[in-house]
Amino acid sequence: MAGTIAFRTGSASSGAAGRPAITEPAPVRWALIGVSLSFLGLFLLIPLAGVFVEAFRKGAGAFFAALRDPAALAAVKLTLLVAAIAVPVNCVFGLAASWAIAKFNFVGKNLLITLIDLPFAVSPVISGLIYILVYGLHGWLGPFLSAHDIEIIFAVPGIVLATLFVTFPFVAREVIPLMQVQGNDDEEAAITLGAGGLQTFFRVTLPNVKWAVLYGVILCNARAMGEFGAVSVVSGHIRGKTSTMPLHVEILYNEYNFVAAFAVASLLALLALATLALKSFVEWRSRRPFAEAPDAAVLEDLSHEH
Amino acid sequence: MADSKRVVVVAVVLVTAIVLGLILIRILGGSGADPDETAGKRAVTLLNVSYDPTRELYQEFNPAFARYWKAKTGQDVVIEQSHGGAGKQARAVIDGLKADVVTLALAYDIDAIARQGGLLAADWQSRLPENSAPYTSTIVFLVRKDNPKSIRDWDDLVKPGVEVITPNPKTSGGARWNYLAAWAFALKKELGDLKALHHPAQAAQVEQAQARAREFVAELHKHVPVLDSGARGSTNTFAQRGIGDVLLAWENEAFLAVNELGPDKFDIVVPSISILAEPPVAVIDKVVEKKGTREVAEEYLKYLYSPEGQRIVARHYYRPAYPQHADPADLERFPDVERVRIDEVFGGWRKAQETHFNDGGVFDQIYQVSK
Numbered sequence: 001m002a003g004t005i006a007f008r009t010g011s012a013s014s015g016a017a018g019r020p021a022i023t024e025p026a027p028v029r030w031a032l033i034g035v036s037l038s039f040l041g042l043f044l045l046i047p048l049a050g051v052f053v054e055a056f057r058k059g060a061g062a063f064f065a066a067l068r069d070p071a072a073l074a075a076v077k078l079t080l081l082v083a084a085i086a087v088p089v090n091c092v093f094g095l096a097a098s099w100a101i102a103k104f105n106f107v108g109k110n111l112l113i114t115l116i117d118l119p120f121a122v123s124p125v126i127s128g129l130i131y132i133l134v135y136g137l138h139g140w141l142g143p144f145l146s147a148h149d150i151e152i153i154f155a156v157p158g159i160v161l162a163t164l165f166v167t168f169p170f171v172a173r174e175v176i177p178l179m180q181v182q183g184n185d186d187e188e189a190a191i192t193l194g195a196g197g198l199q200t201f202f203r204v205t206l207p208n209v210k211w212a213v214l215y216g217v218i219l220c221n222a223r224a225m226g227e228f229g230a231v232s233v234v235s236g237h238i239r240g241k242t243s244t245m246p247l248h249v250e251i252l253y254n255e256y257n258f259v260a261a262f263a264v265a266s267l268l269a270l271l272a273l274a275t276l277a278l279k280s281f282v283e284w285r286s287r288r289p290f291a292e293a294p295d296a297a298v299l300e301d302l303s304h305e306h
Numbered sequence: 307m308a309d310s311k312r313v314v315v316v317a318v319v320l321v322t323a324i325v326l327g328l329i330l331i332r333i334l335g336g337s338g339a340d341p342d343e344t345a346g347k348r349a350v351t352l353l354n355v356s357y358d359p360t361r362e363l364y365q366e367f368n369p370a371f372a373r374y375w376k377a378k379t380g381q382d383v384v385i386e387q388s389h390g391g392a393g394k395q396a397r398a399v400i401d402g403l404k405a406d407v408v409t410l411a412l413a414y415d416i417d418a419i420a421r422q423g424g425l426l427a428a429d430w431q432s433r434l435p436e437n438s439a440p441y442t443s444t445i446v447f448l449v450r451k452d453n454p455k456s457i458r459d460w461d462d463l464v465k466p467g468v469e470v471i472t473p474n475p476k477t478s479g480g481a482r483w484n485y486l487a488a489w490a491f492a493l494k495k496e497l498g499d500l501k502a503l504h505h506p507a508q509a510a511q512v513e514q515a516q517a518r519a520r521e522f523v524a525e526l527h528k529h530v531p532v533l534d535s536g537a538r539g540s541t542n543t544f545a546q547r548g549i550g551d552v553l554l555a556w557e558n559e560a561f562l563a564v565n566e567l568g569p570d571k572f573d574i575v576v577p578s579i580s581i582l583a584e585p586p587v588a589v590i591d592k593v594v595e596k597k598g599t600r601e602v603a604e605e606y607l608k609y610l611y612s613p614e615g616q617r618i619v620a621r622h623y624y625r626p627a628y629p630q631h632a633d634p635a636d637l638e639r640f641p642d643v644e645r646v647r648i649d650e651v652f653g654g655w656r657k658a659q660e661t662h663f664n665d666g667g668v669f670d671q672i673y674q675v676s677k
Contacts, residue, residue, distance in 0.1 A: 137402030142402065153402050154401075154402060154403040236398055237390055238387070239386065239387050239388070254361070254538045
């Protein structure tokens, strides 16, 4: 989806000769630009700026005091922990799934593709409720878990699971289209030259898709940190213990603690902005070396080794 | 080749950044030292699962209890809080949220934990004094400053052009009290005296009055533009987002909104009749047995009835069960209002819940019609 679009714009701009066939008159162009800019300003920029204004309403002292609050720190920590688990796991899964889908045929391939999209289609609330249904005290595995003192729901594992579910498709969705376009030629060449399976993967396949992977990882990370709905269902909302940053913002807001709520919200917004910057950088980088991989050097390396 | 190395570098940098972030937080957050290690005895942790408007109350009560417990036993106690709509919170406890104690908006929700979850004995309400309600409250109106729509009583809520804010009775305990208070008002208006409800001779009039009450409550909900899931959500809708002319609120929530958000913005209006709301508290047997926290959990709830507990309760605008312990200045703030009991008018919580709020009950019927 997003990846496909990015991929297309990437190839279009690399085909440098392309000049627009039709040129709109200047007033139309300015009207279009004006409409989109004012729309973005009204619905995105001003509210975003509002978050920071509210956060600093009572001065920088109150802002930093709010962030040093133990419950706020616990929320930041939990959010980072959840992202640190969810992102690598989904990265490995995404690569495995893309490899399976793009590089060979098997029964149930279409089913797998559909399943990968499931978290995009299902409302996050439902993703949370699924886990309650399975792991809740009266759920399918509830009695077993309770007997063995294993806490999943209303504890960190439940939050990680819910986050994994909603961030599941990001890496796979970015990598699959690219792998499909690239086909198997490079791998076949590598294997003909005597490379083993792992060697082929790490020296040919992975470098080929690295920017797509990174792009997927960044999107996955953004969603993992920002997820509210699914996490809210399984969190139990224990202040300072099972509240991620988005949930903690809600708690603070509901306690009339507006400065603290917006301080945490602005931190979350900053993380998002950093992610966006990183994403733009990756897009810009990935646009350039598209055609050159696997570089001749790799194949040369391989042939030298044998 | 160089590029794939760069990917590895980027990945390493990302991972390092996250790890460093975690360490930094540990250092910043760890300055207070872990209570587990500093205590002579191992610290104990309680989880109090509560409803929406008690946030400020327990923020003050918890440290007071921790001091008391430390002085009494030498043990540190950390009390964790979870807040939300009472129905939602009860649901979470049933699904396995490990609450040592619950302090919810109404007895029905704790009944649900006992019945559906089997997590505490069915007779829980007789374990503590005053029906296990260390504080009571009632429902009042919060209006915009100087009452521009001149809302004085329940009738005025259904006047043309009046927008009423109340949460969803399906998920919020407070909303159920709002709904029942409105119903009781309509009954009283029709019957003159609520004692008529229990006179067999007047069964026909009572039936007619119930029908009128149903019409009144249905009409009232046609004036509700937003149904939030909890009391605090509704307060924010009314106070922060500026929607509606009147908020049906817990008395304590209304006082808090006036104090926190500006006495120059809102007025409290006390209707002619309201309801005696008894938010009860209970220890969750199954959880405390497993965690070995029964003693401290029971003491925690008993401390709500102590002089200090009652003083704190009154300070946060809950009507204390034992007013003699509270500061008289705090008590003066509570207006006189006739508060009907749910047992007298609705035959108890279980009956009220089944008639009005269960799936397919009266609320579902009138709310569908009013949509």
